[in-house]
Amino acid sequence: MSSTKNSVSYDALVVGAGIAGGEAALNLAVNGFKVLLVEKDLSVGGNMIKLSKVFPTLDCSACITTPKVSEISRHPNITIFTGSEASNIRRVADNHFVANITRQPRYVRVEDCTACQLCEKACPVSVRDQYQFGLIGRKAAYIPFSIASPKAAAIDIENCTLCGACERACPTNCIDFTQEVEHLEMQFKTVILATGFEMFDANRIPRYGFGKYKNVLTSLQMEREIAPTRPFNTILRPSDGKVPDKIAYVLCVGSRDASVGNPICSQICCMYSIKQSQLLMGALPMADVTIYYINIRAFGKGFEDFYQQAKGMGVNFVKGKVGSISETENGNLMLRYEDINEGIVKEEEHDMVILSVGVLPNEGTTSLFSEEQLMLDPYRFVHQTDGLANPSHTSIDGVFVAGTATGPMDIPDAILSAGSASSEAISYLLK
Amino acid sequence: MEVEKGKTAKYLRDKQGVSEQVKENLKAFTQIKKRILDALKESDMTILQLSQKLEMPTHEVMYNLLSMVKFGWVETGEIDDMDEYYTYKLKQ
Numbered sequence: 001m002s003s004t005k006n007s008v009s010y011d012a013l014v015v016g017a018g019i020a021g022g023e024a025a026l027n028l029a030v031n032g033f034k035v036l037l038v039e040k041d042l043s044v045g046g047n048m049i050k051l052s053k054v055f056p057t058l059d060c061s062a063c064i065t066t067p068k069v070s071e072i073s074r075h076p077n078i079t080i081f082t083g084s085e086a087s088n089i090r091r092v093a094d095n096h097f098v099a100n101i102t103r104q105p106r107y108v109r110v111e112d113c114t115a116c117q118l119c120e121k122a123c124p125v126s127v128r129d130q131y132q133f134g135l136i137g138r139k140a141a142y143i144p145f146s147i148a149s150p151k152a153a154a155i156d157i158e159n160c161t162l163c164g165a166c167e168r169a170c171p172t173n174c175i176d177f178t179q180e181v182e183h184l185e186m187q188f189k190t191v192i193l194a195t196g197f198e199m200f201d202a203n204r205i206p207r208y209g210f211g212k213y214k215n216v217l218t219s220l221q222m223e224r225e226i227a228p229t230r231p232f233n234t235i236l237r238p239s240d241g242k243v244p245d246k247i248a249y250v251l252c253v254g255s256r257d258a259s260v261g262n263p264i265c266s267q268i269c270c271m272y273s274i275k276q277s278q279l280l281m282g283a284l285p286m287a288d289v290t291i292y293y294i295n296i297r298a299f300g301k302g303f304e305d306f307y308q309q310a311k312g313m314g315v316n317f318v319k320g321k322v323g324s325i326s327e328t329e330n331g332n333l334m335l336r337y338e339d340i341n342e343g344i345v346k347e348e349e350h351d352m353v354i355l356s357v358g359v360l361p362n363e364g365t366t367s368l369f370s371e372e373q374l375m376l377d378p379y380r381f382v383h384q385t386d387g388l389a390n391p392s393h394t395s396i397d398g399v400f401v402a403g404t405a406t407g408p409m410d411i412p413d414a415i416l417s418a419g420s421a422s423s424e425a426i427s428y429l430l431k
Numbered sequence: 432m433e434v435e436k437g438k439t440a441k442y443l444r445d446k447q448g449v450s451e452q453v454k455e456n457l458k459a460f461t462q463i464k465k466r467i468l469d470a471l472k473e474s475d476m477t478i479l480q481l482s483q484k485l486e487m488p489t490h491e492v493m494y495n496l497l498s499m500v501k502f503g504w505v506e507t508g509e510i511d512d513m514d515e516y517y518t519y520k521l522k523q
């Protein structure tokens with residue numbers, strides 16, 4: 001069942017509430033424009049809110065994200081719809097877009113939820129926690145993660161037994177299984193796309209054993225293991241709970257690799273791997289960490305020093321192309337690689353391997369529009385029609401793009417790009 | 432139709448039912464939880480010891496046991512002399 005309503009209009013529709021969408025919405029809001037920020041996830045914050053610390057300063061990611069997210073959430077000119085998606089966006093005239101907005105039911109009245117977690121305690125179900133990338137379980141009645149915004153429970157209806165335990169435990173009676181999908185049609189004067197990126201699916205390179213060998217993880221899983229809101233009390237390997245002491249990183253997994261359809265450099269994985277290696281050395285001082293790389297791309301401000309700092313801490317850098325990974329009897333992993341400097345094939349055993357997976361375009365962005373075509377670049381990111389002079393312009397007049405929707409970039413660049421998109425959108429609104 | 436606050440789960444259950452898969456998942460987790468809690472009642476154990484006792488693969492013990500730590504039923508104990516494996520115990 002679903003309900004359909006017509007609703008009010010806004011100056012701007014911002015699609016995607018990662019750091020880029022949030023920043024763009026805030027810039028518009030402080031300049032007096034009314035913004036609808038639509039996010040498909042249950043929380044705003046995108047990928048950044050899931051990170052541990054950030055390169056190259058090692059500032060705590062949550063400490064940067066939380067105040068920003070709270071400013072966005074409290075701004076009177078910003079309305080946030082989480083668990084929602086925009087579709088069928090069409091330009092009917094200059095400064096006039098119409099879009100369909102679909103709001104999925106959360107089965108919790110967010111305004112009444114105090115995040116007391118009593119529903120979580122009462123729920124008997126356990127399923128894999130998507131916010132910890134499957135490393136641990138969560139309940140079907142759950143708060144997405146401790147710094148989620150809104151910090152309110154949600155019901156995973158797909159896995160809910162409808163036993164009503166959460167409802168009986170809730171002191172504010174905010175659980176509501178009568179909620180239904182809402183369909184709204186809304187009017188906007190401009191649109192900003194901040195739909196972000198997807199991660200390369202490591203299953204697509206079977207010779208690395210992801211999904212088959214339990215101790216082969218992705219970089220996002222390791223990001224969770226070293227975050228303050230981590231799944232375990234310390235870093236543990238998923239096969240048997242051992243504290244690892246010989247960890248390998250394999251760089252360029254699904255990047256710079258035409259055979260998997262992604263020939264470009266993902267720009268962030270060298271640096272996030274170097275960051276994680278430093279954090280691992282801090283958390284496990286006796287551990288050996290080796291990074292297998294083709295080239296280290298330390299191109300940004302302070303990046304080269306950060307790389308040298310990792311070397312100074314004892315991180316072992318091996319210029320080598322990893323061909324395959326196999327598992328030994330005790331769950332350790334044997335890496336077979338070509339030592340690029342010596343030109344010979346070698347093998348090395350590690351007890352945990354992290355695949356530094358690359359950045360891919362969010363292919364869903366183009367289907368948001370129903371009448372005009374949003375053009376993509378050759379790598380299927382949103383095409384910047386005037387990449388040098390007006391990098392936030394898209395092929396549709398009045399539609400701007402921010403952040404990693406245009407290509408791989410780090411957080412400072414995503415924020416800069418959001419600044420550009422919001423300034424362009426304001427100029428368009430004032431035309 | 433007005434549904435009484437606090438009784439809405441029953442409303443949706445009557446309306447759309449619950450899939451067999453969801454019921455099976457709950458049954459499986461309830462059994463695993465009981466087996467792990469019963470084993471830990473006897474003594475504190477590492478994941479390898481639990482795996483042997485329960486004849487369950489170590490990665491399944493790891494996932495379920497650490498979820499139970501998160502849910503507040505089990506807690507992490509001491510690490511062994513080699514600094515490799517923790518023991519786990521019932522939460523007091």
Ligand SMILES: Cc1cc2nc3c(=O)[nH]c(=O)nc-3n(C[C@H](O)[C@H](O)[C@H](O)COP(=O)(O)OP(=O)(O)OC[C@H]3O[C@@H](n4cnc5c(N)ncnc54)[C@H](O)[C@@H]3O)c2cc1C
Pocket residue numbers: 015016017018019020021038039040041044045046047048051053054055056084085086194195196197199219220223268272275362364365402403404405409410411412414
């Ligand atoms: C493992 C890892 C470690 C990293 N470490 C660092 C670091 O240390 N320092 C650093 O500077 N950068 C780091 N990065 C990069 C950083 O995460 C990105 O630069 C940043 O998150 C990009 O923000 P964004 O807003 O462009 O995209 P995203 O964070 O991807 O946000 C996009 C948002 O849009 C939403 N969305 C998508 N489609 C729709 C739709 N159709 N409707 C509604 N909502 C939608 C998504 O759910 C998401 O919330 C790291 C990345 C990874 C993967």
Ligand code: SF4
Pocket residue numbers: 251252253255256264265266267268269270271295296297356358
């Ligand atoms: S940033 Fe580094 S790891 Fe990532 S694709 Fe480029 S070279 Fe490879």
